Amino acid sequence: MAKNTLRCIEGTKDYFGDEGKRFTKALAAASDTFWKYGYEQITTPVFEKTELFARGIGEATDIVEKEMYTFKPSSDFLTLRPEGTAGVVRAYLQHNMHKQGSISKLWYAGPMFRRERPQKGRQRQFNQVGVEALGSDDPLLDAEVVSMGLSYYQSLGITGIKTRLNSIGCKECRPEYIVKLKQAVEPILSTLCTSCQSRYEKNVLRIVDCKKCADKTKDLPASYDHLCTECDEHFSTVKMTLEALGVDFLLDQSLVRGLDYYTKTVFEYTSSALGAQDAIGGGGRYDGLVEELGGPKVPAVGFAIGVERVMIAMEALSCCNCSAPLMIYGIGLGETGHRCMAGLLARVRSAGFSADMDYEGKSMKAQMRAANRRNALLTLILGESELEKGIVVVKDMRSEEGEQVEIPLDKFIETLKGMIPTLK
RNA sequence: GCGGGAGUAGCUCAGUUGGUUAGAGCGUCAGAUUGUGGCUCUGAAGGUCGCCGAUUCAAAUUCGGUUUCUCGCCCCA
Numbered sequence: 001m002a003k004n005t006l007r008c009i010e011g012t013k014d015y016f017g018d019e020g021k022r023f024t025k026a027l028a029a030a031s032d033t034f035w036k037y038g039y040e041q042i043t044t045p046v047f048e049k050t051e052l053f054a055r056g057i058g059e060a061t062d063i064v065e066k067e068m069y070t071f072k073p074s075s076d077f078l079t080l081r082p083e084g085t086a087g088v089v090r091a092y093l094q095h096n097m098h099k100q101g102s103i104s105k106l107w108y109a110g111p112m113f114r115r116e117r118p119q120k121g122r123q124r125q126f127n128q129v130g131v132e133a134l135g136s137d138d139p140l141l142d143a144e145v146v147s148m149g150l151s152y153y154q155s156l157g158i159t160g161i162k163t164r165l166n167s168i169g170c171k172e173c174r175p176e177y178i179v180k181l182k183q184a185v186e187p188i189l190s191t192l193c194t195s196c197q198s199r200y201e202k203n204v205l206r207i208v209d210c211k212k213c214a215d216k217t218k219d220l221p222a223s224y225d226h227l228c229t230e231c232d233e234h235f236s237t238v239k240m241t242l243e244a245l246g247v248d249f250l251l252d253q254s255l256v257r258g259l260d261y262y263t264k265t266v267f268e269y270t271s272s273a274l275g276a277q278d279a280i281g282g283g284g285r286y287d288g289l290v291e292e293l294g295g296p297k298v299p300a301v302g303f304a305i306g307v308e309r310v311m312i313a314m315e316a317l318s319c320c321n322c323s324a325p326l327m328i329y330g331i332g333l334g335e336t337g338h339r340c341m342a343g344l345l346a347r348v349r350s351a352g353f354s355a356d357m358d359y360e361g362k363s364m365k366a367q368m369r370a371a372n373r374r375n376a377l378l379t380l381i382l383g384e385s386e387l388e389k390g391i392v393v394v395k396d397m398r399s400e401e402g403e404q405v406e407i408p409l410d411k412f413i414e415t416l417k418g419m420i421p422t423l424k
Numbered sequence: 425g426c427g428g429g430a431g432u433a434g435c436u437c438a439g440u441u442g443g444u445u446a447g448a449g450c451g452u453c454a455g456a457u458u459g460u461g462g463c464u465c466u467g468a469a470g471g472u473c474g475c476c477g478a479u480u481c482a483a484a485u486u487c488g489g490u491u492u493c494u495c496g497c498c499c500c501a
Contacts (some may be wrong), residue, residue, distance in 0.1 A: 007492075062499050112501080117425080119495060128501060195498075258500060279501060306501030333459060364459045372461040383459060397461070
């Protein structure tokens with residue numbers, strides 16, 4: 001197992017077999033679900049100028065401080081994207097989408113890179129699917145985005161997702177809240193863990209979601225109790241709309257999120273099927289980001305979902321009836337039969353069926369075994385006697401008996417169509 | 425960056441207090457059935473026991489180092 005010296009990089013992974021099927025399915029479900037909500041796909045480059053992430057995500061965040069893959073091939077520092085939002089917003093501005101007059105609903109999928117210690121559900125290269133709705137501050141949109149994430153999980157058969165919700169206010173009310181929070185933290189500061197002590201100056205909000213200090217910080221003032229009128233009204237409408245949409249959510253004042261750009265609504269989806277890293281998706285509103293990156297004031301909401309975590313949940317809940325079986329397996333006997341089978345399969349495929357065959361000149365028995373292993377619905381058998389008669393034997397592999405019929409070569413496609421009702 | 429656990433056949437794993445030829449199940453291949461799968465039976469292939477060093481007459485087994493994987497802390501998806 002280890003004699004091979006060439007392996008993939010620590011924290012990266014190859015997806016194939018059942019895992020590969022899960023991966024494909026998770027992506028397909030994203031495209032399907034987001035399309036239903038009117039989102040268009042956008043694909044942006046995997047690397048960008050470092051500055052984009054530093055400004056967008058926030059200099060003081062863990063991601064920017066210690067997790068980015070940054071390199072300098074020429075005069076600019078470049079970084080493999082650690083998340084998707086910054087790149088989408090950059091593209092939004094670069095192509096003047098904000099001047100098109102209506103809101104932009106965009107979704108993306110692709111690999112992200114963070115230099116963290118790998119563990120269950122956490123890799124250095126991982127995939128996210130995400131959405132960004134730019135151009136509206138309507139709380140209905142917040143609620144729609146939250147419920148769209150849930151319908152994504154649902155479409156994959158992932159159950160037991162919990163939605164945690166909070167509002168962390170805006171530029172106006174957050175500073176006031178932070179002052180109040182600092183006042184409340186000060187008396188107990190010395191009892192908190194060392195990282196919380198340093199957070200006190202850098203980013204007090206994060207003290208609220210420290211798991212170690214949770215019991216001591218439980219009674220700190222909640223951000224949603226200190227919103228300005230605008231944020232408060234916004235948050236109420238979000239909650240009301242979610243209720244109207246039948247979305248179960250948990251108000252959680254400790255939900256703060258580690259990226260600086262969030263304002264107002266923040267939310268996170270968790271699954272107990274996952275392990276220690278139980279967040280399977282998360283997002284929120286970011287009304288200040290577009291401006292921060294040099295654009296006009298454009299309010300926006302979005303979320304990102306961790307594809308690998310989705311895959312873990314799919315496996316744990318065994319909701320991966322993923323493999324579409326092979327429809328036809330061609331069995332060619334003898335050199336001529338083998339060669340002619342290749343021609344037959346070309347016709348079979350252009351008629352819309354999936355088909356495969358043996359390429360090693362194996363015995364009929366071995367080819368039958370292969371067909372069975374592949375779960376083929378039908379086999380075509382072509383040997384010398386068939387060629388003489390101008391027919392092909394079609395055998396039904398679905399039944400125990402395996403009935404077979406001889407069909408003239410010029411009309412066997414019709415027979416196949418009759419025997420395999422259209423899938424999909 | 426810091427901790428815990430683990431590396432034996434393609435996969436999942438046994439391997440007794442160090443002892444001679446390292447095993448099982450599954451999978452693969454072949455035969456039993458001159459051109460017919462699934463079930464059964466028979467047989468075969470497949471291992472420098474992660475790597476390096478030390479102890480020993482003798483190491484998969486003990487010790488040290490190293491590396492990879494894995495699970496957690498932190499943080500996030």
